[in-house]
Amino acid sequence: MANDVVTINVSTQFAPVADGLQKTGTLVTQGGTTLTPGTKQLITEPSDLTPLLAGALQVTAATWATGTVTVTTASAHGITVGETANWTMAGFVPTGYNGTFQVTATTSTQFTYAVAVNPGTATTMGTVINASVAEVTAMVSTYFAQGSNNSVYVLELGGNTAAEGVTALTAYMVEYPNDAYICVVPRAWATESSYVALVSTYSGNTAMTYFFTTFNSTNAASASAYLGMKSFFGFVEDPSTPVTEFTVAFVAYNILNRSPSNVNKVPPTQYMFGSGVTNGTWKSAQKTQFKSLNLNYVIKGSEGGLTNSILMGGVLGSGIFFNFWYATDWAIINLHLNLANEVMNGSNSTINPLYYNQQGINRLQARAQKTVNSGIAFGLFLAPAVVNAVDFVTYTTDNPSDYQAGEYDGLSASLTPQNGFTHVVFNLNVTDLIG
Template structure:
């Protein structure tokens, strides 16, 4: 603020969108399933593509790892790249366990293509019904169906069972047997066949029976018509969707399997061109761009969309427009040509996570805070929109050196917005507190 100005207002805006301003954002890892000779649950650091030869086993997903390493280092300047060895029996659940035990160690993972499957949980068997004395309800015949649920969705319903329950008694539905991937079950009941509605506000734990409340049936939601339980992998990805989560996954999918990741913040999904070679890895190109960000005053942050990608084949537009529109609308990433803009390079399109946010959205939080302050200030008659509005920022390195305690907590308080108020003062400075 200039020496002639008077600072009478100190406005603090706060937004929380992980991650912290540290080297975490440049930390990427490939997941190995027995593809290296490294110990299980260990990280191996690569600094160039040829380093993989020192640990490559020739087994497991070794070939996939090699393709991914070459794809990563084919994108530009050499960056550190880790390989996380989970062993030949490694699963998405194994990866989740490792991440939870090693928080803020790796920011971005490229996962095995073999995990991109849709293996849904089957419907439960016909439920076993019974009665128990209690309540004052009239006698009735109840028709029942049940479903399994997991962290993603719900199965199709079981076949129908019925039970004649006498007056002053309550219907009891036995828990279905344990099923891999299922975390609970829902109960659907009616007094007429084929019209069951949901009676459980929240799923019942497997192993716990459900008893009809003494108040009787409620009119709940309808029976599901599709199985939305998805794969174990999709369930793991959805576990990292909180605003404070600092883990992202870059995966190769297909036009038949991508939909299971819809809306998941932590998932960056790429579908390769139908003419691409099997060795290509567009999802790795996406990850490289994600971890290579280093914005500065002379090199501002660019959105992930439209960045150049190398060693990948663009989707041919002929006969693929419908599919491309479907994929792009669903926040899936594809490789296209930049020919329309006079560019010979292949480019990343969408550059988004499956929740629709740009993959560089955490950097954009800074701009969001600035814009919100300006918008509010103008709307409230505080800021004059016709005079200069200046945002200043202390470089991360300078700020972190001066405030080491903030660095470890992921706090950056180096933003300030200087503008001219509508009346009374020449300038006013808004100090912007941003926790990323």
């Protein structure tokens, strides 16, 4: 008021909303749901998936001739004529017609698949369903077996072949960049050449998308195509893994569920515990092969006296531990966010505006240092880590046009991500001498 002794002027500053990229994951499916291709749905618990699943088709005829079964469905199966897809047959009598097969569409309501031995005349017609239904169900089930704190998206791509799926995901990621931190992809993609090309395009230092890819003991050697790729997380499933499990989804959950803070520090990725997953029974030669290909797998933690399933490896295709890039991504995200926040708030303060001068540079340096210090406290980086800033006079003298443009490129820091132990040697000397 005009006659008041004291007048209070208020200037506001708003804290940034936390960036959720490192908590955002996508489970990719091709035909497993009724979602429109190119759309996704948030899943907060396994039951959220049930109403989205594609239904089974009734079969009106199934015959065998010279090693080939021909199936006729009551309605259109949706596979493009001439293309192949993985479908599951169930409920047939004789049971020789049942199982998951690679089928080839011959008409809109008919497809064929190979069965070497004549199963006999079909007396009871069962149903057929896209094998992706079981796969995406297993992804969701294994993911939430780890906990229920972090939701995940299911992305429907449509198409039948792995190549079609890769094409669809490539287009989706161009349209929606930085849509997910982790993409868990169908098993069939592991040996698809176009998928190798997609993964390689996201292996730059500032790219923040990781492709979780599943191999088995027979195609693991194909992982050599991904050696050196930062964005590739390769995993080998044990041959005894049930169809209800998609093992690598447990790693995705545990990484996405991280919430770095002073009381919730980030642990190493290697030797991560998994719930409800199948322990591998790998031979020594296989383990050596997996290590040479930078592949991850699960075994029982017996060496440490544990019954838990543990992740072996924890590395990306580049051979670097996942935590290295997780910490680096955290720094990129939060330094960007906090410095932009400081500039924007400083441009709207009448009490403490941010100007391009030494005081302004000091404020930016202090904000960046605070962010780095948080990263150290959260278990992401080794201490100490100092944020450097070129002083105002030196920078503007060397770069006079930058001052006119409002450009300042003088901030820098060298950060070393925290690492864990992978091998420990204890040197023991035993003697029969007393004293």
